[in-house]
Amino acid sequence: MPARIWRKPLDADKMKRPEAEVHIIEDNCKGCGYCIQFCPVKVLEESGNINARGVHPPRVVDKSKCLICGFCTSVCPDFAIFVTEKKCQDGCEK
Amino acid sequence: MTATQEPKPKAKAEEARIGVYVCHCGLNIAGSVDCEEVAKFAATLPHVALSKENRYTCSDQGQDLIKADIKEHKLNRVVVASCSPRLHEPTFRKACEDAGLNKYLFEMANIREQCSWVHLHDRKAATEKAKDLVKMAVAKAGLLEPAQEIEVPIIRKALVIGGGVAGIQTALDLADTGYKVYLVEKQPSIGGMMARIDKTFPTMDCSICILAPKMSDVGHHPNIELLTNSDVADVKGYIGNFHVKVLKKPRYVTKDCSACGECANVCPVIAPNEFDVGLAVRHGIYTPFAQAVPSTYIIDMGLCLNKDGVVVCDRCMKKCEREAINFEMKPETAELDVGTIVVAIGADVFDPSTLLNYGYGKFPNVITSLEFERLINAGGPSGGHLIRPSDMQIPKRVAFVQCVGSRSDRSGRLYCSNVCCMNTIKDSLLIKEHWPETEIYVFYVDIRAYGKGFEDLYKRARREGVKFIRGLPSEIIEDRSSNSLWLVGENTLQKELYKINADMVVLSVGLEPRKDSELVQRLLTLSRTQDGFFMEAHPKLRPVDAATGGIFFAGCAEAPKDIKDSVTQASAAAARAGILMARGKVTVEAITPIAFMEKCKVCGLCVKVCPYNALVLNKDLKRLDIIEAACGGCGTCAAECPSGALTQSHFTDEQILAQIDAVTEENADKKIVAFCCNWCAYAGADFAGVSRMQYPPNARIIRTMCSGRVSPKFVERAFARGAAAVLVAGCHPGDCHYINANVQTQKRVERLWKKMEAQGLKKERLQLLWASAAEGERFASKVREMQAIVDNVSHEEIDKAKKVFEKALDGN
Numbered sequence: 072m073p074a075r076i077w078r079k080p081l082d083a084d085k086m087k088r089p090e091a092e093v094h095i096i097e098d099n100c101k102g103c104g105y106c107i108q109f110c111p112v113k114v115l116e117e118s119g120n121i122n123a124r125g126v127h128p129p130r131v132v133d134k135s136k137c138l139i140c141g142f143c144t145s146v147c148p149d150f151a152i153f154v155t156e157k158k159c160q161d162g163c164e165k
Numbered sequence: 166m167t168a169t170q171e172p173k174p175k176a177k178a179e180e181a182r183i184g185v186y187v188c189h190c191g192l193n194i195a196g197s198v199d200c201e202e203v204a205k206f207a208a209t210l211p212h213v214a215l216s217k218e219n220r221y222t223c224s225d226q227g228q229d230l231i232k233a234d235i236k237e238h239k240l241n242r243v244v245v246a247s248c249s250p251r252l253h254e255p256t257f258r259k260a261c262e263d264a265g266l267n268k269y270l271f272e273m274a275n276i277r278e279q280c281s282w283v284h285l286h287d288r289k290a291a292t293e294k295a296k297d298l299v300k301m302a303v304a305k306a307g308l309l310e311p312a313q314e315i316e317v318p319i320i321r322k323a324l325v326i327g328g329g330v331a332g333i334q335t336a337l338d339l340a341d342t343g344y345k346v347y348l349v350e351k352q353p354s355i356g357g358m359m360a361r362i363d364k365t366f367p368t369m370d371c372s373i374c375i376l377a378p379k380m381s382d383v384g385h386h387p388n389i390e391l392l393t394n395s396d397v398a399d400v401k402g403y404i405g406n407f408h409v410k411v412l413k414k415p416r417y418v419t420k421d422c423s424a425c426g427e428c429a430n431v432c433p434v435i436a437p438n439e440f441d442v443g444l445a446v447r448h449g450i451y452t453p454f455a456q457a458v459p460s461t462y463i464i465d466m467g468l469c470l471n472k473d474g475v476v477v478c479d480r481c482m483k484k485c486e487r488e489a490i491n492f493e494m495k496p497e498t499a500e501l502d503v504g505t506i507v508v509a510i511g512a513d514v515f516d517p518s519t520l521l522n523y524g525y526g527k528f529p530n531v532i533t534s535l536e537f538e539r540l541i542n543a544g545g546p547s548g549g550h551l552i553r554p555s556d557m558q559i560p561k562r563v564a565f566v567q568c569v570g571s572r573s574d575r576s577g578r579l580y581c582s583n584v585c586c587m588n589t590i591k592d593s594l595l596i597k598e599h600w601p602e603t604e605i606y607v608f609y610v611d612i613r614a615y616g617k618g619f620e621d622l623y624k625r626a627r628r629e630g631v632k633f634i635r636g637l638p639s640e641i642i643e644d645r646s647s648n649s650l651w652l653v654g655e656n657t658l659q660k661e662l663y664k665i666n667a668d669m670v671v672l673s674v675g676l677e678p679r680k681d682s683e684l685v686q687r688l689l690t691l692s693r694t695q696d697g698f699f700m701e702a703h704p705k706l707r708p709v710d711a712a713t714g715g716i717f718f719a720g721c722a723e724a725p726k727d728i729k730d731s732v733t734q735a736s737a738a739a740a741r742a743g744i745l746m747a748r749g750k751v752t753v754e755a756i757t758p759i760a761f762m763e764k765c766k767v768c769g770l771c772v773k774v775c776p777y778n779a780l781v782l783n784k785d786l787k788r789l790d791i792i793e794a795a796c797g798g799c800g801t802c803a804a805e806c807p808s809g810a811l812t813q814s815h816f817t818d819e820q821i822l823a824q825i826d827a828v829t830e831e832n833a834d835k836k837i838v839a840f841c842c843n844w845c846a847y848a849g850a851d852f853a854g855v856s857r858m859q860y861p862p863n864a865r866i867i868r869t870m871c872s873g874r875v876s877p878k879f880v881e882r883a884f885a886r887g888a889a890a891v892l893v894a895g896c897h898p899g900d901c902h903y904i905n906a907n908v909q910t911q912k913r914v915e916r917l918w919k920k921m922e923a924q925g926l927k928k929e930r931l932q933l934l935w936a937s938a939a940e941g942e943r944f945a946s947k948v949r950e951m952q953a954i955v956d957n958v959s960h961e962e963i964d965k966a967k968k969v970f971e972k973a974l975d976g977n
Contacts, residue, residue: 075516075518075526076437076439076442076443077443077518077526078437078443078444078529078554080437080438080441080443080444080445080446080546081444081445081546081547081552081554081557082446082546083435083446086435086446088433109475109477111470111471111472111477111478112470138434138470138478139433140433140470140478142470142477142478
């Protein structure tokens with residue numbers, strides 16, 4: 072069914088997407104880069120910081136892209152990253 | 166069958182006993198041709214055992230006379246000089262068969278359409294020409310050979326490509342008749358365009374409500390195997406025996422899916438839903454629409470987070486109670502053997518963003534008629550509320566612009582798309598039904614309300630206050646602040662300019678051939694019209710047959726049409742395919758190639774030019790297999806063979822050379838030897854006769870099935886025998902009855918031109934004409950034009966050509 076698609080879908084804004092909070096325990100990180108490499112939506116990149124172990128831990132590029140799949144947690148050998156859903160007390164939902 | 170026969174013995178011309186019948190056809194022939202003289206002349210020709218004239222040879226008495234003579238005078242060849250073989254050849258062939266004579270021992274001389282009717286006022290010249298035509302027919306008749314038509318079995322299974330309403334109807338009809346049907350659909354669900362439309366004209370039925378039961382029938386029918394999300398990858402074989410490979414793309418969801426939809430609710434990724442033309446979103450795991458068949462969900466792997474076998478996200482899997490999700494699914498290839506194929510691939514809609522003056526793709530409130538259908542549909546993204554995409558408000562003034570991508574040079578689509586006028590009228594009534602206060606303008610070129618109940622609907626729309634304005638807007642301008650639109654143009658009925666404001670503009674987009682029709686064309690060796698839609702075998706009398714045997718068309722694949730016509734055509738295609746399969750076998754006309762393997766140099770040129778893949782050359786074994794059932798009978802292989810190892814049955818080299826020799830025996834320097842293909846040029850010449858178009862009596866037409874049969878040596882022979890000019894005429898490029906065999910015609914003529922120029926001959930003495938069966942005038946004016954060439958060619962030039970081509974005189 073080709074017929075070019077160019078519009079923003081009318082209900083695109085109505086789709087509720089949970090907001091993510093990415094927690095990075097910087098000093099646990101040994102800089103393997105698995106989380107950066109395996110994130111399916113490329114939320115992470117290497118930061119310029121140097122942690123206690125002398126490596127560059129990851130940092131979040133765009134939090135809104137995170138789908139909370141938790142794959143970064145699964146692949147991290149050092150338990151240095153985890154993601155939680157942001158709790159909305161007074162309506163983070165617009 | 167293999168073609169390793171011995172070289173054929175030279176036809177036993179000395180044993181031929183030919184009966185010639187010159188028909189008066191009342192005064193149709195006798196009015197301009199002295200039939201008595203022609204009959205007397207025929208009696209003097211070699212091998213003619215008897216020659217008679219009668220008033221109507223095609224009458225029962227005329228046929229009885231032939232039958233009696235065959236028995237009494239031991240005739241073994243029959244020539245009838247009367248009308249076109251395209252008209253009565255089957256009649257006389259049948260008469261011969263009734264008398265025990267093989268039907269391939271019959272030959273016709275066309276002295277009506279191509280002689281008496283086109284030379285009404287020159288009795289002498291017409292009579293001389295008729296004599297020549299009889300002489301040519303007798304020369305060929307002496308060399309005719311009996312032939313047997315072979316029978317090919319037909320597999321009683323059908324393949325339907327495309328699961329829109331046409332494909333659905335064809336599949337159901339064939340399956341109900343009792344045949345096994347494979348229905349292949351590219352999309353995840355069947356339903357096609359009709360599933361996306363809100364209401365149908367002129368009855369205003371709910372489209373999906375009438376389609377869904379049919380879709381469900383397809384899903385449950387014991388004789389139908391449904392292959393969705395699948396592509397036809399390869400087709401081999403021929404009428405009755407196709408071998409098809411279908412690529413089944415993985416769905417990643419098994420048949421255990423109950424379509425509960427829990428998986429989609431947890432899927433974190435979204436994309437625009439193609440089914441809603443992108444007006445609504447869907448998830449990575451989805452079903453295109455609620456009534457989809459099969460109802461099984463599907464995962465869009467382009468969108469899903471799980472790539473290359475790494476399961477990153479398993480929310481849908483965890484949610485699925487029936488454990489129907491399988492990320493490991495691989496593509497599969499299904500191999501099918503079928504006897505018939507129905508092509509029902511439908512049409513695409515025109516993309517109006519190429520027409521910059523309408524602003525589609527730039528102005529949010531300019532939408533297409535397909536987007537309108539989704540907006541007005543209760544199951545659509547806006548729940549049936551017609552809303553402006555810019556502010557979600559219901560528009561007060563709506564304008565429809567017709568012929569967007571139809572009937573226009575600018576869009577490159579010159580044809581009428583058939584459905585848009587009525588679709589717009591229906592749409593305007595739908596708006597009036599829900600929001601009667603809405604002002605509606607329709608800008609049109611012509612309103613074509615041609616079908617049953619269409620005019621009533623048109624009148625109703627006008628009664629309801631829809632304003633029809635003749636003259637398309639030249640431009641649509643957007644008011645930046647309100648996103649409303651101004652339409653500017655000329656009202657051609659009132660000869661005044663208009664500038665009309667609308668909240669929303671609906672572009673009534675036309676239909677265009679599917680993007681992948683070229684692929685389907687190649688896979689099935691079909692032909693397409695200049696518009697790009699598939700071409701039927703005959704526009705009037707075989708409207709659903711493809712020129713390739715065993716293949717049929719249904720729905721918009723053949724041309725734009727509405728639902729009713731698609732369904733009608735679908736049932737017709739099912740009936741046509743059913744006839745073949747019920748009979749269980751098919752006979753192939755005995756005009757297939759004959760190979761003399763001892764002459765074959767295994768060069769493979771014949772294989773390359775065959776439009777039907779009917780020749781298979783085994784270079785090691787030096788063996789040429791001729792698949793007679795696949796052969797279309799164009800004879801272009803025989804014309805291509807450089808070593809004389811191939812000829813065409815019933816149109817052999819020696820038969821055609823004998824015809825050329827007969828034409829050029831006397832006064833060759835005053836004559837045009839014309840080779841005309843049976844389907845276009847010869848039919849066009851017949852049409853010139855039927856229309857009584859007059860042209861000079863200098864042309865002598867030799868009929869071949871395709872212009873691709875005309876071997877360069879035929880042209881050379883004509884010049885070597887002193888012919889003033891030669892005409893090679895065939896179907897227009899792209900319209901060839903044998904797919905593309907006339908491409909070879911062009912190449913050969915161009916090669917001959919080069920040769921003639923190199924030898925210092927005027928290349929204008931060889932003419933190439935493309936003329937369709939309807940272009941009698943084109944043929945007639947070509948002959949008139951060539952009269953000047955005939956008049957101006959000098960004896961020296963003729964002698965020079967004789968010398969240049971003298972080699973062509975050797976051998977038969």
